[in-house]
Amino acid sequence: MLQKNTKILIIGLGLIGGSYAQGLKRAGYEVGAVTRSQKTIDYALAHGIIDSGTTQVTRGYVSRFDLLVFALYPHTFLEWIDTWQDCIKPGALLTDVTGVKGSVVYAVQARLRPDLQFIGAHPMAGREVGGVENADCDIFRGANYIVTPTEQNTPEAVETCRELGRTLGFARISTLSPAQHDEMIGFLSQLTHCIAVALMNCKESRHLVDFTGDSFRDLTRIARINDEMWNELFQLNKTELLAQMDLFRGEFDRLREAIAEGDETTVREMMRTSTRRRSYFDK
């Protein structure tokens, strides 16, 4: 369980790592950071986001921490574990913020020292801008936090991970299997980003700005996308994402054919279905 003197290390001080650090330090925890750039650490220290930080991984520094939060790109995360896990304090708990789970959680658990425990988590929050300068722990308020334990995780570790989410102010803490998580995220998040990206690729668009209402703006807000990160997340969830894309394409094609054939019964039935289902999501 989290205790007053639990020391927390953030590995990767970007938007999410920085927001975790800020929220946890405000909650009273000692927060350290390992990240690539000294400028990032200087900024975070100057703005009271962390208590200490380093660009050099050393056993002397890393072994001080009881809880490690990995906020890295997935491939960097796995490399870090391979290279530096010997520096981690015996019995420490590891968690992460990665947006895909099946391809990460088991890979990390498989290579981890037996005295360490890794439990995956996904904070469903973000901004369209990155970097520690944009860190803001308020992005977690009202958002969802998903814990994805496996049979390798103890009930205590699950509870500590959930407590981390509560401490950060998430509105809803859920537990899903990695596979359930990836299906859900493939549909709700990755597919919607694919749609927005495809839509913006249709036309040069500059001439349309003057005629654009809220619907187009809403639909394409997420078309501003970190291509390095999202490309990696798409590849790591490829099977599930392609299945969700095909499901959408099937419904899109069904609507297209009904419009083309003047099959107004089907068109209107699909509209009534969408209207009914969308009402579940009204806040």
Add this chain to the structure above:
Amino acid sequence: MLQKNTKILIIGLGLIGGSYAQGLKRAGYEVGAVTRSQKTIDYALAHGIIDSGTTQVTRGYVSRFDLLVFALYPHTFLEWIDTWQDCIKPGALLTDVTGVKGSVVYAVQARLRPDLQFIGAHPMAGREVGGVENADCDIFRGANYIVTPTEQNTPEAVETCRELGRTLGFARISTLSPAQHDEMIGFLSQLTHCIAVALMNCKESRHLVDFTGDSFRDLTRIARINDEMWNELFQLNKTELLAQMDLFRGEFDRLREAIAEGDETTVREMMRTSTRRRSYFDK
């Protein structure tokens, strides 16, 4: 040109007709209404939205008005013209609020008495709820108003129609040909509604509510849709809408294939394109 004593008749007192009436009456004009239900008229009179109204079309009533705004479904609009245009005051100006133009504007102009003039307009505003009880002329603030004149329209009529938009408080008044309008609306509005409807048809969705972040909510807000009206608008703009749907499907498929084949260059290039283009739309 609009003058202080210009009398304006709204035909069809729903959400948009009611919002026009409210805005024009507040601007000081005498506003009448013809609509199907006496309850609607009673409500609008009680709430100061109109000065007078009737469910019965008579020459005595209709011929008092100088400017007529048709806020009906397209097929009802054409029927009304065929049945009742003899009641309209000689020299009156007619306009509308219909969301498609090519299939409406020429049809109305072709059947209209030679002493009358019809000029199409499209107020790009709305709400997810309908009816005069939800009328609110503030929905026009910040929105776009598009006038779609043809060679049959005089410069004076175009100017009066633009003035109507300014009076209602629209932020931007544009002039497009009916064909330009329909291409633009097919892409920006109809295609986006098709995407939202198709997305909501993919899954029953109720179990997803707890995991839904802003992106899915934003993308599907417009999935709550008046099926009678939108089905009619889709059919009336079918050729253009199908072309826009195919354009989108082409880009969606290109992204899908790139993800499937691990062609990260194409995936990331499409993401960078979407990011760059979306920035045009930042307010």
